[in-house]
Amino acid sequence: MTVVLICNVGSRDIQIEGKLTPPDQARQVGEALDALDVSELKMKQIAFPIIQQCIDYVKRENCKIDKLLLIASDQEQGPGAKPESDTIYYARILKKLVAGQHGVGKVKLAHVRNNPADYDEMITFCNRQLPLSLADCVEPLKVYLSVSGGTPAMNFALFLVGIEKYGKNAEPLYVSRNSSRPIRLQAGLKIFRKTLQNSLITCLESYDYESAFQLLKDNDDLFDSRNKQKIMQSLCTYAKERATFNFKAAENCLHSVIELAEGRTKRSLIDLRDVLCSSDCVPLSEAFLVEEVIHNAETKFHKGQYLDFLSRLFRFQEGCLRFLAVSLNVKFDRKDLKYLDKNWVESSPELMAEFDKKRLSYDRVVSRPVLKLVVEYLLAKKGSTEFEGVMKSLHQFEKLTELRNKTIVAHDYVGVDRELLETSFEDNPNNIIPLMRQTFQLIAGKEPRSNCFDEINKVCKELLKND
Incomplete structure (x- = not known):
């Protein structure tokens, strides 16, 4: 499995000798520091506590990070642009400091050229950039999303698009200013499960039971009840068999799951099975x-x-x-x-x-x-x-x-x-x-x-x- 950590780099994410730099001086300060080599940077006691916590967490969980993607603002001149607060140099500095860490593989930068505070712009950026930046990663992927640094729009877009594109393989992480380790956000899984359920409903309403079956089969760990999972898969198989008038096979596929159901669901399954019951002596009318x-x-x-x-x-x-x-x-x-x-x-x-x-x-x-x-x-x-x-x-x-x-x-x-x-x-x-x-x-x-x-x-x- 390829382990990826994606972090937004914010103007308040860097500390120099334990102090934060004013956001409107991010580009100026960052550009000056970027001219230093690694040893000189270490002497400045430069730290990225939020991102470093995420790096440490992912390494503890997986013993490695195959790719670290740092998303930083590097705005082009234009209306509403605030290039003085750009964090691209902070990302460059972080790349220098992290590249030599044990267990960290490739470190790549992604430049946000448009307004990083614009939600629509950031969603568009993530939709385009994430697949592009991870194109060389061998699947399956485990993608960690650090949604603490950067602007609110950057974090929202990374969270939303990351969950949408990588589903159950995405794990959002949040680091508060006073916490000692990241918090896993269960909201990501909930959103993905809701997306999955909506996709299932779309398949069902289109009578596309093969797609519904595959969706259930590929995501069986996202349901609270394995029994419900088995019942739904059997119902999809039942529907496929009944659609081809293979009534005996349809009837048989419900036998094993009726005992897993209860209440109204159980009665419905029995009705669906019994309506197809026939024999050589008494065929269906x-x-x-x-x-x-x-x-x-x-x-x-x-x-x-x-x-x-x-x-x-x-x-x-x-x-x-x-x-x-x-x-x-x-x-x-x-x-x-x-x-x-x-x-x-x-x-x-x-x-x-x-x-x-x-x-x-x-x-x-x-x-x-x-x-x-x-x-x-x-x-x-x-x-x-x-x-x-x-x-x-x-x-x-x-x-x-x-x-x-x-x-x-x-x-x-x-x-x-x-x-x-x-x-x-x-x-x-x-x-x-x-x-x-x-x-x-x-x-x-x-x-x-x-x-x-x-x-x-x-x-x-x-x-x-x-x-």
């Missing part, structure tokens, strides 16, 4: 699977993955038609409803004629066009208006289905964007998901379940909120 397609389509639409969304919409149409076929007593050859009963089809000359007319085969795996043909034939034969609303809704998706057939998931290479969805749907694309839910309600006679992925996110957010 067609209605359940169609609901899952709606949830899946909703996540794809939300993420702007319109090509994947169209493939889910296609599957939704087919699922609805299969659902209608069962309701209309269509005879299938197998329990999985993948093949029509050949004898049942051939017992109806009119239906056979429809297949010939549309040039479709009834002895292969049932497709969406085949289901559509059979359902429309039976509805026309019955003269029933029972499913008129359903068929009307499904018809509104036809142009979207045709668009899907022109893409790489079907037969061509047409790209898909929101504008093309709007053209094909002839309405605001935001109304597609509500229409899917409405269509399901017409078929199943009940409202579809709330989005399962939103339920997963709700449990995760509760865990984060209580951590």
Whole structure:
């Protein structure tokens, strides 16, 4: 691990024979002292008590400092500039005195050319300078941030940007004027944890469970409870498996963490597991699977993955038609409803004629066009208006289905964007998901379940909120 100490050098950080130098004389005094060699400087009894405490602390913790970065003001002439208080010469003197210390490696200077009292300027400086100054450091890094010297703006920027860029590998140190050793600031870890939690929430709300899982995996030492950590990781895995309709794997990944949970979280985990429970004898129902397609389509639409969304919409149409076929007593050859009963089809000359007319085969795996043909034939034969609303809704998706057939998931290479969805749907694309839910309600006679992925996110957010 490469150990780095970053210190702001302030105009009050140097002592000469135990006395402080007035800030407005920093450049003048510093420039004169910089002309001296190390032995002459030592005779002047020059000390940097705040920075030296940080150096000693880091060496005690790690036995070494691979790089010491000193940030000092060296302002260019301009409005508001106070070059007389610049500390660049103090930093140069400190470099001379520290470079020979045992356990201290490279000592580098970073020049602040703009106003060191300007918060925005200093944040911009740190965002640019820290990665640049540490570019030659071999990872992993341990970065100590001394936020005691320099101006308040310099310390604020170093603290904020250091935590943002180096996260849990950053450790802010504060030295008060009368203290004998630095204080580790826990606020840095708290800020990083809050940033991490916000990033997790962003991943969850984007249904990006792979990124959320990796974020949790890479930062497992930043949570008060390892049990919560394991539960959230399992929930992310559960979501990934459920999104791919790998229901058995999704169900299994919650078994081991249910006992780690308690109260409302435990009940939620049990519900998420049990809703997927099935067996070879009692498979998940067609209605359940169609609901899952709606949830899946909703996540794809939300993420702007319109090509994947169209493939889910296609599957939704087919699922609805299969659902209608069962309701209309269509005879299938197998329990999985993948093949029509050949004898049942051939017992109806009119239906056979429809297949010939549309040039479709009834002895292969049932497709969406085949289901559509059979359902429309039976509805026309019955003269029933029972499913008129359903068929009307499904018809509104036809142009979207045709668009899907022109893409790489079907037969061509047409790209898909929101504008093309709007053209094909002839309405605001935001109304597609509500229409899917409405269509399901017409078929199943009940409202579809709330989005399962939103339920997963709700449990995760509760865990984060209580951590």
